[in-house]
Amino acid sequence: MGDLDPPGAVSRRFPPRPESVASARRFVRASLDGAAPEVVDTARLLVSELVTNAVLHARTEVEVSVRVRGGRVRVRVDDHRPSRGLVPRPCSPYAGAGRGLALVERLASRHGAATGEGRKTVWFELWPDGPQPPPSEWGAVAPPPGPDGTVTLVDVPGALHSASRQHRHTLLRELALAAAAGHGLGVRPEELATAHDADNVLSACVAAALEEHPPDADIRSLSLPVPTDAAPAVLTLRRVLDLAEEAARDERLLTLPAFPRNRAFHQWLFDQITGQLAGSPPTAWTVVPREPDTGPPEPVPWDADQVRAGRVPTIAADEENRIVAVNGPAADMLGWHPDDLVGRRLTTLIPEHLRKRHIAAFTSLLLTGRPRIVGRSVPLPALHRDGRLVPVRLLIQTQETADGRTVFVAQLTPRAAASGQPPRTPGGSRSAEPREPNGPRPPAAAERGGGTSGTEADMSALEWLSLLADTGGALSNTPNLDEGVRGAGRILTQRLADWCAVDLIGEHARVDRVCVVHRDPGRLRPEAYEGGLPPVSGTARGPLARALRGAGPLLLTEIPPPGRAESPLDAHYLELFERLGADSAVVAPLRARRTVFGALTVARAGGRQPFTEEDLPLIGGLVRSLALGVDNARLHQETRNIAERLQRSLLPVLPDVGHLRLAARYAASSTTAQVGGDWYDSFVLPGGAIALVIGDVAGHNLDAAITMSQLRSMLRGIAVDRQEPPDAVLHRLDMANHSLYREATATCVYGLVKGPEGGPWTLEHSSAGHLPPLLTTAEGDTRFLEEGAGMLLGMDPGTPRPRAGTPLPAHSTVLLYTDGLIERRGEPLDRAMERLRRHTAALAREPLDTFCDELLITLGADNADDIAVLALRPVPPS
Numbered sequence: 001m002g003d004l005d006p007p008g009a010v011s012r013r014f015p016p017r018p019e020s021v022a023s024a025r026r027f028v029r030a031s032l033d034g035a036a037p038e039v040v041d042t043a044r045l046l047v048s049e050l051v052t053n054a055v056l057h058a059r060t061e062v063e064v065s066v067r068v069r070g071g072r073v074r075v076r077v078d079d080h081r082p083s084r085g086l087v088p089r090p091c092s093p094y095a096g097a098g099r100g101l102a103l104v105e106r107l108a109s110r111h112g113a114a115t116g117e118g119r120k121t122v123w124f125e126l127w128p129d130g131p132q133p134p135p136s137e138w139g140a141v142a143p144p145p146g147p148d149g150t151v152t153l154v155d156v157p158g159a160l161h162s163a164s165r166q167h168r169h170t171l172l173r174e175l176a177l178a179a180a181a182g183h184g185l186g187v188r189p190e191e192l193a194t195a196h197d198a199d200n201v202l203s204a205c206v207a208a209a210l211e212e213h214p215p216d217a218d219i220r221s222l223s224l225p226v227p228t229d230a231a232p233a234v235l236t237l238r239r240v241l242d243l244a245e246e247a248a249r250d251e252r253l254l255t256l257p258a259f260p261r262n263r264a265f266h267q268w269l270f271d272q273i274t275g276q277l278a279g280s281p282p283t284a285w286t287v288v289p290r291e292p293d294t295g296p297p298e299p300v301p302w303d304a305d306q307v308r309a310g311r312v313p314t315i316a317a318d319e320e321n322r323i324v325a326v327n328g329p330a331a332d333m334l335g336w337h338p339d340d341l342v343g344r345r346l347t348t349l350i351p352e353h354l355r356k357r358h359i360a361a362f363t364s365l366l367l368t369g370r371p372r373i374v375g376r377s378v379p380l381p382a383l384h385r386d387g388r389l390v391p392v393r394l395l396i397q398t399q400e401t402a403d404g405r406t407v408f409v410a411q412l413t414p415r416a417a418a419s420g421q422p423p424r425t426p427g428g429s430r431s432a433e434p435r436e437p438n439g440p441r442p443p444a445a446a447e448r449g450g451g452t453s454g455t456e457a458d459m460s461a462l463e464w465l466s467l468l469a470d471t472g473g474a475l476s477n478t479p480n481l482d483e484g485v486r487g488a489g490r491i492l493t494q495r496l497a498d499w500c501a502v503d504l505i506g507e508h509a510r511v512d513r514v515c516v517v518h519r520d521p522g523r524l525r526p527e528a529y530e531g532g533l534p535p536v537s538g539t540a541r542g543p544l545a546r547a548l549r550g551a552g553p554l555l556l557t558e559i560p561p562p563g564r565a566e567s568p569l570d571a572h573y574l575e576l577f578e579r580l581g582a583d584s585a586v587v588a589p590l591r592a593r594r595t596v597f598g599a600l601t602v603a604r605a606g607g608r609q610p611f612t613e614e615d616l617p618l619i620g621g622l623v624r625s626l627a628l629g630v631d632n633a634r635l636h637q638e639t640r641n642i643a644e645r646l647q648r649s650l651l652p653v654l655p656d657v658g659h660l661r662l663a664a665r666y667a668a669s670s671t672t673a674q675v676g677g678d679w680y681d682s683f684v685l686p687g688g689a690i691a692l693v694i695g696d697v698a699g700h701n702l703d704a705a706i707t708m709s710q711l712r713s714m715l716r717g718i719a720v721d722r723q724e725p726p727d728a729v730l731h732r733l734d735m736a737n738h739s740l741y742r743e744a745t746a747t748c749v750y751g752l753v754k755g756p757e758g759g760p761w762t763l764e765h766s767s768a769g770h771l772p773p774l775l776t777t778a779e780g781d782t783r784f785l786e787e788g789a790g791m792l793l794g795m796d797p798g799t800p801r802p803r804a805g806t807p808l809p810a811h812s813t814v815l816l817y818t819d820g821l822i823e824r825r826g827e828p829l830d831r832a833m834e835r836l837r838r839h840t841a842a843l844a845r846e847p848l849d850t851f852c853d854e855l856l857i858t859l860g861a862d863n864a865d866d867i868a869v870l871a872l873r874p875v876p877p878s
Contacts, residue, residue: 009067016059018180024051024064031066036128039073042107049103050077050122056176057200076123082115149228151276154221154284159400164262170255171244185247187240195240198233231274238270256366302399302407309531313412317346335385351383353850376861379667380853391415415668467495468625475629482514484633489517497602499580504598534568542570543587547599553588553616584610588623592631650709655684659757661873663848665856669866677704678818678868679712687723694816694870695748707744726750726766727803734797745794749816761808761874766801768793778811780841814872820865848873
């Protein structure tokens with residue numbers, strides 16, 4: 001046999017125990033005395049991995065043989081279980097297990113394996129000098145012994161399968177080490193051996209099935225040749241993994257417990273194997289019911305380039321809470337350069353008063369796998385580099401690496417500009433696809449059996465008008481510009497072109513490619529094409545530069561290679577054609593109000609009828625319609641952002657009163673793009689009393705925000721001028737509101753906190769149809785202040801208004817809030833108020849900033865209404 005060693009080799013046998021790994025390393029070092037140090041180190045590493053594999057999987061005596069000749073080293077590792085074939089697995093730098101064969105492949109000059117009677121051998125050679133021959137190939141994966149059945153796994157998610165397999169291997173390896181140290185963790189030795197065997201058989205079956213797929217195939221289903229008697233061993237593997245997961249959750253293992261979706265995938269996998277071997281039909285993973293927190297059926301594979309290329313501010317962190325990727329918009333928002341943030345702890349961007357909470361929640365997530373805010377839109381503050389707080393709405397999603405790690409990807413939307421649309425994933429895709437406008441789309445020309453060009457020759461006048469209407473509807477049916485443009489792009493690629501691109505000019509003449517849409521979604525990764533473009537310089541002479549200057553529509557029948565470009569913008573544009581392919585294209589300027597603000601490119605490839613001069617007038621009309629829709633969407637978005645900034649500018653700076661702590665928060669709705677009428681206010685009256693105000697004007701539009709600002713200003717003026725009790729001030733405010741704004745209705749609480757610096761303090765308040773203030777003592781006792789409740793503003797200004805007085809104990813907290821904090825559709829108000837009471841009781845001793853932020857994080861996630869919160873706490877001098 002070519003794998004046998006010639007005379008001169010030294011060998012030693014080792015028992016199947018974990019300590020044999022260290023003994024084998026020492027033996028190799030002694031046997032290679034005098035060899036090159038790098039060769040010795042590599043040989044020891046590879047022997048360590050191979051002996052570990054033999055101890056864990058073969059569980060027989062291991063023999064290691066070493067021979068040196070001419071400076072070249074040959075090592076072989078034998079065990080006595082030839083039936084346990086080799087299962088080479090893909091290996092990443094972060095893999096925690098299964099690296100032995102992969103390391104041999106990467107580091108050895110030659111390697112191979114052979115089986116003989118009663119023996120299995122793995123050998124490798126290390127050559128410190130001279131040219132190296134191509135590496136040897138491992139033998140084919142040995143199929144499991146015995147008769148086979150067939151198990152079909154339908155809709156296997158690639159990333160989740162890889163992550164779950166890696167986690168399974170890591171758990172079993174650590175269980176074996178724990179058992180060798182005398183800590184069985186409730187697993188009997190024979191069960192652990194059976195679990196290892198079942199895991200190896202399963203890995204061998206999957207490896208054999210993978211050989212039937214191209215290396216780059218997107219695996220969706222596998223047919224596994226599984227031994228017909230494997231079901232009992234698979235059940236044992238399931239029980240052992242369940243015990244290991246329990247030990248991991250109790251922190252008795254170094255391995256972290258799996259996330260819910262990983263556990264659900266393992267249960268589905270084992271159910272499919274045992275069920276199908278018993279005669280049951282296969283069930284696809286994508287149709288299996290699962291708990292809400294198990295996540296989507298197919299987790300998003302991790303790709304750092306998606307984060308870096310995205311236009312939405314995005315930060316990604318690993319399981320060690322370190323930032324692994326950040327894009328420019330996120331770094332700019334928080335005052336950093338992207339490279340300065342990578343490698344830092346995520347707590348760098350978390351305000352100090354929330355860091356303990358973050359660490360506790362993150363640790364709980366890793367230990368239990370149960371997310372609290374993952375997948376939810378949560379309002380909270382981020383920490384700017386200069387120390388100020390930046391209000392953002394945070395959306396965290398998990399992504400899976402091929403080697404089993406989890407990456408946490410967070411999108412940060414400034415609350416003053418939150419669009420409320422379904423958030424983009426880092427690559428530019430959406431978490432929810434928009435509906436096609438105007439109902440079902442007409443079939444494309446190819447689907448009707450006609451020509452494939454989709455131009456005037458193949459489209460009737462009615463179909464062409466339908467195309468114009470539907471592209472316009474895609475933009476008018478959503479207030480979000482990017483989403484509308486992407487919807488229009490889908491329609492264009494379904495009926496007119498193979499792919500299209502939209503480039504828009506933004507602030508400071510910056511050109512952004514807001515979307516690239518392909519007829520075949522599988523052909524395109526948007527993050528690879530979208531984002532900022534090079535500037536339109538004076539040397540730019542290409543078709544895109546000409547269109548952005550107002551020329552066109554331009555017909556492109558021959559696409560030059562990028563090497564002939566005269567500027568970075570031209571080269572970037574031609575690379576798009578080279579990568580997506582195009583036989584012809586039309587690029588046209590987007591123009592409205594006598595200003596060019598972008599360009600549309602539509603292209604055809606793959607042998608379709610090319611665009612011609614006759615198509616230009618029709619496409620020109622389409623572009624004019626599209627430009628009008630884009631311009632209207634831009635105007636709407638600009639108006640909305642102005643209104644939101646106006647609304648935020650009206651939120652006051654709280655007064656600084658030594659013995660009274662004050663904190664406030666405002667969060668726009670996560671589900672609406674409109675502004676609202678929620679507001680809070682606090683100021684010091686000339687007599688020394690502290691005024692507290694919270695209110696909500698009916699409506700969610702610019703009119704509500706304007707009315708809010710007017711009521712706020714009137715209330716301030718009346719309160720400061722008259723210095724009357726709260727009921728009298730609200731009465732005067734209602735009279736003024738009725739005289740000036742007869743159709744405006746609003747709720748409001750106006751309160752006065754009085755008392756000397758050392759106490760006692762009292763709160764006098766009157767409510768105009770608003771939710772009652774909540775008083776929480778330092779001991780956690782809570783009480784809603786329901787006295788002093790009266791009618792809404794704008795209903796009947798002549799109705800008398802009540803007033804109530806309440807003593808405020810030291811270190812107690814008065815909370816004023818709007819309904820967006822607690823109300824949920826379909827839930828009784830009493831239950832919502834009881835939930836608020838429980839949370840404030842739990843937070844009674846927290847600092848006031850933490851108190852407010854925790855309420856928004858816990859209760860304000862995914863809120864369907866705006867939220868305003870104002871809290872006051874009397875603190876006597878120490």
